[in-house]
Amino acid sequence: MSVQKLIDSLQKHIHLSTPEQEMIADYLVFKIIKKRQFLLHEGQVAKEVAFVISGCLRSYSIDPNGFEHILQFAPEGWWITDMYSFISEQEGHLNIDALMDTEVYLLSRKNQLSLFDKIPALERYFRIVTENSLVSSRQRLVDSLSLTASQRYGNFCNTYPTLIHDLPQKLIASYIGVTPEFLSKLRNERSKAKS
Numbered sequence: 001m002s003v004q005k006l007i008d009s010l011q012k013h014i015h016l017s018t019p020e021q022e023m024i025a026d027y028l029v030f031k032i033i034k035k036r037q038f039l040l041h042e043g044q045v046a047k048e049v050a051f052v053i054s055g056c057l058r059s060y061s062i063d064p065n066g067f068e069h070i071l072q073f074a075p076e077g078w079w080i081t082d083m084y085s086f087i088s089e090q091e092g093h094l095n096i097d098a099l100m101d102t103e104v105y106l107l108s109r110k111n112q113l114s115l116f117d118k119i120p121a122l123e124r125y126f127r128i129v130t131e132n133s134l135v136s137s138r139q140r141l142v143d144s145l146s147l148t149a150s151q152r153y154g155n156f157c158n159t160y161p162t163l164i165h166d167l168p169q170k171l172i173a174s175y176i177g178v179t180p181e182f183l184s185k186l187r188n189e190r191s192k193a194k195s
Contacts, residue, residue, distance in 0.1 A: 046085035055102025
């Protein structure tokens with residue numbers, strides 16, 4: 001499997017020589033995660049970060065009442081892990097599973113740190129990705145506290161335009177914090193406003 005999608009993603013922020021690109025490829029593990037299969041369960045230590053080549057993963061927690069709270073979708077070109085667990089090497093709090101058959105490249109923490117020593121520009125790349133993730137996460141928190149459901153749905157559509165029609169309504173509803181029935185109403189209002 002070609003690592004070109006991953007290399008292209010890296011080179012949006014850093015320049016990599018051909019030997020560096022080949023070195024990175026040697027540190028990656030290709031994996032296919034079937035629909036509904038888990039990459040990570042709550043309580044496990046996240047030993048890898050995953051780059052999605054095709055398909056879609058999601059990370060979520062489950063509250064004491066059994067309700068799922070989706071934190072992130074990771075479609076093609078996105079990274080995903082339980083960052084707390086990955087960095088601290090402690091048990092994680094998130095589940096990560098596949099919403100459809102998904103192809104990923106996995107990079108272990110050990111290999112990531114080794115690559116940082118060999119290709120210092122990669123440390124810059126992951127700093128940028130982590131900063132962007134932190135900003136996005138904080139903005140999502142502020143939005144969930146201050147925006148209407150309609151505005152939150154609009155933000156979802158802008159953030160995940162490729163997923164609007166690919167995901168079950170109940171997952172989108174969970175992500176924006178509404179019931180599937182209310183999401184259906186929002187979608188109808190949005191399509192009427194566009195016509």
